[in-house]
Amino acid sequence: MKKIKCALIGPGNIGTDLLYKLQRSEWLEPVWMVGIDPTSEGLARAAQMGLKVTSYGVDGLLPHVLADNIQIAFDATSAYVHAENSRKLNELGVQMIDLTPAAIGPFCVPPVNLASLLEQGELLNVNMVTCGGQATIPMVAAVSRVQPVSYGEIIATVSTKSVGPGTRKNIDEFTRTTAGAIEKVGGAKAGKAIIIINPAEPPLMMRDTVHCLVEGDPDQAAITASVHAMILDVQKYVPGYKLVNGPVFDENRVSIYLEVEGLGDYLPKYAGNLDIMTAAATRTAEMFAERLIAEQITEKV
Amino acid sequence: MSKIIVHDMTLRDGMHPQRHQTTVEQMIAISTALDEAGVPLIEVTHGDGLGGSSVNYGFAAATDEQYLSAVVPRMKNAKISALLLPGIGTVDHLKMAHEIGVSTIRVATHCTEADCSEQHITAARQLEMDTVGFLMLAHMATPAQLLEEAKKMVSYGANCIYVTDSAGYMLPQDVTDRIACLRDSLDSNIELGFHGHHNLGMGVANTVAAIQAGAIRVDLASAGLGAGAGNTPLELFIAVANRMGMSTGVDLFKVQDVAEELVIPMMLNPIRADRDAATLGYAGVYSSFLLFAKRAEAQYGVSAREILMELGRRGTVGGQEDMIEDLALTMSKARQIHA
Numbered sequence: 001m002k003k004i005k006c007a008l009i010g011p012g013n014i015g016t017d018l019l020y021k022l023q024r025s026e027w028l029e030p031v032w033m034v035g036i037d038p039t040s041e042g043l044a045r046a047a048q049m050g051l052k053v054t055s056y057g058v059d060g061l062l063p064h065v066l067a068d069n070i071q072i073a074f075d076a077t078s079a080y081v082h083a084e085n086s087r088k089l090n091e092l093g094v095q096m097i098d099l100t101p102a103a104i105g106p107f108c109v110p111p112v113n114l115a116s117l118l119e120q121g122e123l124l125n126v127n128m129v130t131c132g133g134q135a136t137i138p139m140v141a142a143v144s145r146v147q148p149v150s151y152g153e154i155i156a157t158v159s160t161k162s163v164g165p166g167t168r169k170n171i172d173e174f175t176r177t178t179a180g181a182i183e184k185v186g187g188a189k190a191g192k193a194i195i196i197i198n199p200a201e202p203p204l205m206m207r208d209t210v211h212c213l214v215e216g217d218p219d220q221a222a223i224t225a226s227v228h229a230m231i232l233d234v235q236k237y238v239p240g241y242k243l244v245n246g247p248v249f250d251e252n253r254v255s256i257y258l259e260v261e262g263l264g265d266y267l268p269k270y271a272g273n274l275d276i277m278t279a280a281a282t283r284t285a286e287m288f289a290e291r292l293i294a295e296q297i298t299e300k301v
Numbered sequence: 302m303s304k305i306i307v308h309d310m311t312l313r314d315g316m317h318p319q320r321h322q323t324t325v326e327q328m329i330a331i332s333t334a335l336d337e338a339g340v341p342l343i344e345v346t347h348g349d350g351l352g353g354s355s356v357n358y359g360f361a362a363a364t365d366e367q368y369l370s371a372v373v374p375r376m377k378n379a380k381i382s383a384l385l386l387p388g389i390g391t392v393d394h395l396k397m398a399h400e401i402g403v404s405t406i407r408v409a410t411h412c413t414e415a416d417c418s419e420q421h422i423t424a425a426r427q428l429e430m431d432t433v434g435f436l437m438l439a440h441m442a443t444p445a446q447l448l449e450e451a452k453k454m455v456s457y458g459a460n461c462i463y464v465t466d467s468a469g470y471m472l473p474q475d476v477t478d479r480i481a482c483l484r485d486s487l488d489s490n491i492e493l494g495f496h497g498h499h500n501l502g503m504g505v506a507n508t509v510a511a512i513q514a515g516a517i518r519v520d521l522a523s524a525g526l527g528a529g530a531g532n533t534p535l536e537l538f539i540a541v542a543n544r545m546g547m548s549t550g551v552d553l554f555k556v557q558d559v560a561e562e563l564v565i566p567m568m569l570n571p572i573r574a575d576r577d578a579a580t581l582g583y584a585g586v587y588s589s590f591l592l593f594a595k596r597a598e599a600q601y602g603v604s605a606r607e608i609l610m611e612l613g614r615r616g617t618v619g620g621q622e623d624m625i626e627d628l629a630l631t632m633s634k635a636r637q638i639h640a
Contacts, residue, residue: 151356160413168414169416170420172387172391172392172420172421175391176391194357197388198618198621199411199616199618200616200617209627245631255626257627257630
């Protein structure tokens with residue numbers, strides 16, 4: 001079977017971790033790594049791993065898109081440059097998977113809404129929310145599919161070493177984008193997101209807390225069953241996704257305590273926050289690729 | 302010695318022991334009385350700063366906007382400040398506070414994570430606000446590390462840097478070392494401040510040490526109303542400052558009266574270093590964890606002191622209140638297995 005060819009934009013922590021995952025994919029083949037700094041370690045590493053590289057940004061990739069048949073691109077740069085990257089690549093028919101908080105396209109949290117996004121037909125741009133969003137929104141949705149959630153709040157605690165300069169410079173984008181997706185994808189009527197960065201050594205595993213305030217008395221048995229089922233769905237692509245405690249019921253509050261251990265591809269296992277982003281992006285792209293391949297087969301017939 | 306700038310915490314840090322239930326009326330009564338007593342700067346927000354109202358930290362009795370709109374126009378001489386923790390509050394909150402007339406923004410990060418404050422310090426500077434970088438749990442960084450973080454905040458536009466003893470862990474020498482290191486290396490037009498907690502009874506001594514090492518702003522609270530065993534008590538510090546010949550512009554008897562007549566009668570619990578509050582200072586844990594640990598003890602039967610010691614061992618930082626119920630559940634499960 002012919003794999004779908006991909007480009008990665010942004011050779012930082014996320015881009016490199018993503019590259020490791022794409023190299024294992026049955027559906028995807030990473031071909032290009034795009035950066036802006038010719039001396040970047042990430043570009044050198046990608047070149048060593050056999051990718052074509054450019055340090056001229058997306059403009060350096062554009063002339064090769066058609067010749068190399070690039071059909072999917074991942075953007076792991078920043079919210080500020082994503083819009084331009086996306087516009088230029090969409091013009092050439094490339095589907096964008098956005099790992100920045102730009103959120104031009106619809107939010108995608110695979111176990112919650114990937115299937116319904118695919119039903120909507122071709123998507124030129126989908127946004128992967130944030131690491132905290134990928135880790136917690138499945139749980140908000142697990143509660144809201146049982147009973148209306150008037151308010152959903154998440155607290156993501158991540159280790160200092162796993163938070164790059166881009167996130168630090170624009171930390172408001174994390175809180176805003178995540179809060180928006182708690183509402184739009186998680187199904188809460190109002191959303192709030194908090195991020196805490198912890199420098200402890202050895203670095204702490206990503207941990208997440210989800211608080212939902214439900215309307216009426218919580219249906220404890222149904223919510224507990226729904227949460228456990230959703231944990232299994234996330235574990236399909238993030239095996240280290242773990243329910244530590246809960247769901248705890250206290251009047252109309254439902255609290256869920258989670259830990260996310262990464263696969264340890266490029267970054268150590270504690271960086272579950274980066275792993276869950278790249279794993280979710282890979283899963284989303286694989287679903288797109290599956291469909292592209294099916295279409296190609298149909299065309300041939 | 303230059304005049305010391307007294308910064309009152311009763312209506313912000315004091316929100317923690319009040320479970321953020323201080324009413325707008327109480328805020329008005331206390332702030333106007335403090336203004337009348339000559340306190341030049343008063344902080345008003347949820348205990349966890351702008352946008353802190355949440356399940357995780359507790360919903361406040363009113364919104365930050367309601368508190369600030371009620372207090373700011375009533376000040377004759379005092380200015381109002383607001384705290385903002387990046388990751389909890391956003392630049393939108395900051396702009397709201399500025400529009401209401403807040404003069405001072407204090408952007409707070411953990412002492413090693415100053416680069417999370419760039420967006421907010423830059424925005425406050427652009428609005429020409431008095432912009433403070435507030436380095437929390439400062440005992441967890443060496444003086445040299447703290448200086449590096451302070452330099453980042455100054456580079457973004459902060460005109461004042463705080464050494465914040467959020468756990469009430471520091472001893473006077475720790476304060477002296479940190480403030481002196483910043484004073485030696487930062488430009489002389491950058492002011493320095495100290496925020497203390499009284500968990501080990503060192504609030505006044507630490508504040509005096511900070512001033513002697515070069516701090517000019519000091520955080521104090523009426524009757525000590527603040528997280529843990531409270532902040533450095535305002536009226537005690539003013540008495541000491543008067544004895545030492547430091548100029549604060551604050552009337553001692555008036556602030557004593559505010560404490561006795563307004564603040565002590567409204568306290569939900571006495572502010573004192575009980576065994577749990579003292580453990581915060583002993584273990585180096587963020588002071589606002591106190592009530593959460595006490596609640597977890599009541600609910601899950603694990604002692605608050607054990608929970609706080611474990612939080613200290615794990616190196617938890619400000620804002621990790623969600624860790625407390627989680628940890629209490631885990632500790633209580635482990636106990637059942639071993640029983």
